[in-house]
Amino acid sequence: MPHMSDIQKVIEIEVLRYNPETDKAPSSQVFEVPFTDDMSVLQGVQYIKDYLDGSLSFRWSCRMAICGSCGMMINGVPHLSCETFLRDYYPARVRVEALNHFPIERDLVINMEGFINKLESIQPYIIPKEPRTLAQGEYLQTPEQLNLYEQFSSCINCMLCYAACPQFGLNPDFIGPAATALLHRYNVDSRDGGKEERMDLVRSEEGVFHCTAVGYCSEVCPKHVDPANAVNQNKTNAAVDYFLRFVSPKGGAK
Amino acid sequence: MSKRRPYVRPMDGWWRKNPYFVEYMIHEGTAFFVAAYAAVLLVGLVRLSQGEAAWNGWLHSLTSPWYVLFHLAALLAITYHTYTWFKIMPRTMPPVVVGGERLPAWAITGTGLAVAAAAGIGLLAFVWGMAR
Amino acid sequence: MKPTLKRSNAPIFWALFGAGGMLSALFGPMLVFITGLAIPLGLLLPADALSYPKMLAFTQNFIGKGFVFAVIALFLWHAAHRIFHSLHDIGIHAGTGAKLACYGSAMVGTVIAAYALLSIGF
Ligand code: SF4
Ligand code: FES
Numbered sequence: 421m422p423h424m425s426d427i428q429k430v431i432e433i434e435v436l437r438y439n440p441e442t443d444k445a446p447s448s449q450v451f452e453v454p455f456t457d458d459m460s461v462l463q464g465v466q467y468i469k470d471y472l473d474g475s476l477s478f479r480w481s482c483r484m485a486i487c488g489s490c491g492m493m494i495n496g497v498p499h500l501s502c503e504t505f506l507r508d509y510y511p512a513r514v515r516v517e518a519l520n521h522f523p524i525e526r527d528l529v530i531n532m533e534g535f536i537n538k539l540e541s542i543q544p545y546i547i548p549k550e551p552r553t554l555a556q557g558e559y560l561q562t563p564e565q566l567n568l569y570e571q572f573s574s575c576i577n578c579m580l581c582y583a584a585c586p587q588f589g590l591n592p593d594f595i596g597p598a599a600t601a602l603l604h605r606y607n608v609d610s611r612d613g614g615k616e617e618r619m620d621l622v623r624s625e626e627g628v629f630h631c632t633a634v635g636y637c638s639e640v641c642p643k644h645v646d647p648a649n650a651v652n653q654n655k656t657n658a659a660v661d662y663f664l665r666f667v668s669p670k671g672g673a674k
Numbered sequence: 675m676s677k678r679r680p681y682v683r684p685m686d687g688w689w690r691k692n693p694y695f696v697e698y699m700i701h702e703g704t705a706f707f708v709a710a711y712a713a714v715l716l717v718g719l720v721r722l723s724q725g726e727a728a729w730n731g732w733l734h735s736l737t738s739p740w741y742v743l744f745h746l747a748a749l750l751a752i753t754y755h756t757y758t759w760f761k762i763m764p765r766t767m768p769p770v771v772v773g774g775e776r777l778p779a780w781a782i783t784g785t786g787l788a789v790a791a792a793a794g795i796g797l798l799a800f801v802w803g804m805a806r
Numbered sequence: 807m808k809p810t811l812k813r814s815n816a817p818i819f820w821a822l823f824g825a826g827g828m829l830s831a832l833f834g835p836m837l838v839f840i841t842g843l844a845i846p847l848g849l850l851l852p853a854d855a856l857s858y859p860k861m862l863a864f865t866q867n868f869i870g871k872g873f874v875f876a877v878i879a880l881f882l883w884h885a886a887h888r889i890f891h892s893l894h895d896i897g898i899h900a901g902t903g904a905k906l907a908c909y910g911s912a913m914v915g916t917v918i919a920a921y922a923l924l925s926i927g928f
Binding site for chain 2: 423440441445446496497507520521523524525531564567580589590632633634635636638639646649652653655656
């Protein structure tokens with residue numbers, strides 16, 4: 421925390437508070453937070469917890485945009501609060517809320533159960549085509565093979581894309597951007613043989629067709645995963661499969 | 675008993691709360707003009723099938739200021755549809771790899787818009803050629 | 807998630823939406839300009855560009871028929887799909903009713919277009 425002597429400016433941070441034990445619904449509370457130019461919104465919120473109101477709840481860990489736990493709505497836009505700076509909002513007030521479209525557990529903490537279930541459901545691991553022994557050595561990957569999935573493997577599960585996706589907000593069953601990106605990451609991996617199983621999910625009613633190509637998920641993604649691209653490529657995949665299954669029933673799809 | 679009581683926020687008016695979503699609703703709204711224009715064409719087609727007098731009546735009706743105004747609005751809306759259709763294209767299509775490099779988004783959008791321009795000019799040239 | 811996953815029938819509507827979206831993106835603006843502005847206002851094109859004999863010949867031609875049918879039908883299916891989703895977006899979950907109104911009108915329009923084109927003959 422900044423030392424009192426280098427504090428020059430004070431910014432107002434408006435936080436959406438919710439205490440499930442006492443509140444019927446969330447409400448805003450404004451804090452005046454002294455800050456320096458190098459302070460992130462996360463640090464501003466930490467200042468509140470340390471000096472102004474110890475009951476404020478939020479998640480964070482790495483403070484370097486890699487753990488994916490500090491996502492918040494900042495002036496209505498999903499951001500990682502640790503890489504978003506107070507100086508960019510000063511002198512106006514900055515509004516901080518829990519990630520949109522998720523149930524609020526308390527203050528800025530959301531319920532991510534649904535997301536975790538989706539992550540599990542896509543089987544986010546390589547399912548080998550055939551068993552392979554250690555003696556057979558490692559799998560080799562060409563740069564081209566890596567290129568196919570590398571971008572989709574950069575996801576840090578921050579859920580900003582879900583907070584950006586109105587279709588997820590309207591229908592929480594929708595598999596959504598990040599889970600589809602990760603699903604795609606494994607489906608296009610040359611070592612993987614689990615595509616058929618995962619495609620059942622892609623083409624299901626919870627699958628990719630909820631998406632209306634809003635595209636905001638890719639816009640807010642801090643890791644340039646472009647989850648919208650994964651979702652929409654899989655619309656094509658599911659459609660091809662939908663029409664071709666009459667032509668070559670089963671077994672045709674790799 | 676658990677003290678948990680997760681609060682689900684309502685979605686009312688979500689599209690008004692972010693300029694990105696406002697734009698989304700506007701480009702989705704171009705569909706009304708696409709539908710209305712298709713309906714105008716459908717009426718024309720039916721008139722055509724009913725003979726010369728009916729067709730000429732339809733052609734004449736299009737000169738009414740209301741129709742002209744509608745077509746001006748439709749031209750704007752559907753042109754905007756063209757622009758947004760190709761703008762989102764890099765996000766919706768599989769990556770295009772040219773010479774080992776992935777084609778950047780602007781190249782895909784640019785190609786789409788160029789093809790659309792060519793298609794439009796081709797259509798105009800065709801109608802012009804048909805008229806002579 | 808759910809133990810039983812039901813295959814979605816969305817690909818049919820999505821494919822029609824995409825085809826109509828592409829067709830209207832490519833030809834929509836110029837079509838509107840020609841039929842809605844150039845001809846009625848006498849701009850640019852010869853006044854008789856869409857005269858009865860010419861349009862009749864065009865729609866009696868196999869390719870012309872196909873083009874007119876594709877434009878009308880696919881524009882309708884594209885718009886129906888978008889409008890149906892927009893209704894859902896703004897919180898009108900009329901379900902079957904909205905679905906019927908949107909895709910139903912596209913269907914009716916398609917049938918009328920096909921009927922008119924067939925009655926024009928070859
Ligand atoms: S796709 Fe991007 S925005 Fe979505 S969870 Fe992964 S890193 Fe975050
Ligand atoms: S605290 Fe880890 S991503 Fe922000």
